[in-house]
Amino acid sequence: MDSMINENKISCLFLEVVCNFYENDMKAKKFGTDTDLYHSEIHMLEFIKENRGLNISGIARKLDITRGAVSQTIKRLEDKGFICKEPYRDTSCRFSIKLTEKGEIAYSNHKKYHEQYNIKIAEILKNSTAEEKNFLYQFLKKFKGKI
Template structure:
């Protein structure tokens, strides 16, 4: 394989492997009642004061309607709660429960381990090249329009 084919092969397989490994790593016995997708919704909600459905949907690049089904399940399974804003009753804030916060931290730990594995394999002068490469890849995905 030439360099181009090798990079393409690595990227294609890496995305699939990350998705599969992440699912195995983060959907533990404690969190077996949710999906990998649910875990990413929990990540988008984040810790702290919470966020609105539309803000969470925007972070995930989905519609609020698409998010509603998953959010209903997360609320039913005690990972998240909905609360109306005291300032504007039309606004519904989503926050994580204690169980949701544990899931968030569990997921964050996997990401931390993944990032550490990459950084530890590099010399300090190689980090800027990796950052430039990953930023270029991220820019491609953010701007891709079929």
């Protein structure tokens, strides 16, 4: 191992990795469909799938974002055919939001996309000791707390 590795080299390499990941993750992807989905859109789909029966206000409350931000993303997803609104049984004034078949495909492929990272990380860490894994985890946890 390079005996000249210092905090600056580690910092530079870590920031390169973060920047590369961010640039890749922020690019629109099709997730097995014919339509591009942006980061905020695919994560809204994921949230809707995993928190069924919510309306726009409920989503905004749970995500701690404005109703306007939710409404804009929901409108884009509806226009692209990934979600649909269904009236609640007891009232036609309020709607719950659910994924369409196209939305389900995107959700499933997004899960597979994340699983690929889990596989890559497992491969990299397969020969690491518990102490090494613990150090890495604690480092990332502390770094997250500083940003």
